Amino acid sequence: MLIPKRHRRRRLLRLHSQRLQRRVIFVIGGLVVGAAAVGLALAADQAQALFHSFQTEFPYGVLLLTPLGFAAIVYATNTYFPNSQGSGIPQAIAARALRAPRDRRKLVSIRIAIGKSILTIAGLLCGASIGREGPTVQVGASIMAAIGGYSPRRQPGLILAGSCAGIAAAFNTPMAGIVFGIEEMSRSFESRTSGLIIGAIVAAGMTSLALFGNYTYFGSSSAHLPHLVDWVAVGICGVVGGLMGGIFSRVLVLFGAGFRGRFGQIIKSRPVLFAAACGLLVALCGVLTHGSVYGTGYEQAREVLHSRETLSWYFAPLKLLATALSSISGLPGGFFAPSLSVGAGIGSNLSYFFPDTPIGALVLLGMVAYFAGVVQAPITAFVIVAEMTDNHGMLVPLMLAALIARSTSRLVCKEGVYHALSHKFLAEAGPDAPLRGSRDDKKLDDGAEAGPDEKRDGPSSSAS
Known part of the structure; x- marks a missing residue:
């Protein structure tokens, strides 16, 4: 049976509207992730400066401050912000592999993003040997997942884009953000999502450049091997x-x-x-x-x-x-x-x-x-x-x-x-929670229509 011309136009218009909506989500998410990365960087630098001042004036005071700080931060982490411990990259990898939105929200959410940022800064305030770049990945993934939360089937792609944008904005290294997404986060790169992810990275990078200026993280180096x-x-x-x-x-x-x-x-x-x-x-x-x-x-x-x-x-x-x-x-x-x-x-x-x-x-x-x-x-x-x-x-x-x-x-x-640390978070979600097989993962990344198991807000019984 032939589809009337007006219905074809209506369907085409709806398709174009959905594609535009996807692009807007990725770009807006990239801008927010870039701003969050810059804010975390500025706060982290200030925290290190304050600790350095304390350590310079009271060099042995750290023997009391650092243990007490570690204890207080871990208590707050376990009590109020579970799954925010560590780097945050394993959580983002695991969240991208999980099927049910409620399982993902345990690893990437606005609540975790806020806790991760505050507690990372607190760690630097008490002298921990940590960095802010891994946390920026989990924060970026959380922001993107929250922005696209109304569409669970797109969340794996959004988590990937947020993670890549976080790395790009944290170091002002857009190429590294793309490579990080291919090699570490997804182990693949689908052509239909590449433009959206690059768009998010560009938006995050532009935000970082606007607030920080065009800088090189370690400064320009001309070192080489002459002989x-x-x-x-x-x-x-x-x-x-x-x-x-x-x-x-x-x-x-x-x-x-x-x-x-x-x-x-x-x-x-x-x-x-x-x-x-x-x-x-x-x-x-x-x-x-x-x-x-x-x-x-x-x-x-x-x-x-x-x-x-x-x-x-x-x-x-x-x-x-x-x-x-x-x-x-x-x-x-x-x-x-x-x-x-x-x-x-x-x-x-x-x-x-x-x-x-x-x-x-x-x-x-x-x-x-x-x-x-x-x-x-x-x-x-x-x-x-x-x-x-x-x-x-x-x-x-x-x-x-x-x-x-x-x-x-x-x-x-x-x-x-x-990836080794991400297995723990996948195991805690249960044997049926992770996506099985590359076809399901690809469908979710591409934003294709999800099946009933993928739309259901709960652990799936099986994967096809």
Whole structure:
């Protein structure tokens, strides 16, 4: 039976209206995520400045402030903002894979976004070795999911767009935001959603540029490898950075999964006391390093990148330890920026073995290698470091270092830390809650019509 012409026009008009609505949602969401990322960045910088002032005046006062701060933050997290602990990227990955909207809301919501932001700033106020970039991903995913909350079938795509926009706005690295979405968040990129996600990233980036100006996160670097013999450092940095990154990831995965026996029971039954113990150890690391391991580590990484002076040999291992303690304590806070500072410390230490190689090049290699070892996402690692330093002359050695680091890391930790930690949140949702199979995931990302199981606000019994 032929469809009347006026009905075809009406249907076509409705289709165009829905497509326009989707574009508007993604763009508005990107603008809001960009503003949220800038606000979190400004608040985080102020928090670090206040802690630095306190630590300078009362260097041993941190032995009381940091443990008490850790304990209070973990108590608030567990009591008022559950599922806001840690980086936030595993929660975004898990939320994107879940079927039911009510399961997603446990991981990404405006309530969690507010709690995540406040508690991350509180962590920096008491000296935790954490970053704001991972939390920005969960905040971005929460904002986008809330804006598109009336349409559950679009939420996986919105969560992906919000996560990518969060990374792009946090570092002012739009290309890294796209690559992060492909390699880490979705492991694929559908052509029908690519324009919408890029639109959200552009909107977030424009907001960041309007409020912050056009800046490079670590400043422009012209470091390079002038001689062929300097390429030996690429392999060494890849192996050392990958090994240390794998060890860090392994520690986080082990504590995330939980331990059996008495030790595991103590951690589970007394999370606030365990957080205080972690805080005390972080404070001791800070005292031993004269305060250099507190916070994000941004200043230390930038300083060694642009000067010929090296960091103390103990900075990298103690910064790694402080970051691991902050992460396993249950605090909300990421390890994106702290990982880059640990990598900078690794590059600085290796300069003693390569005195004729520019230290800036070794620092870049260390950053990429360690970060690739932690997340096992080599493309994201070298793209984000190249964008953050405006250095494209080092792309090939950075690529090679990232690949070597990823392979080395897998000898210690079989899976990237973000995806490994996301399994816990998927398991808590139940065996039938996650989407099964790429076809369902693709339908939700593309905004296609959802089936009855996908529209129902509750766990689905099965997936086709």
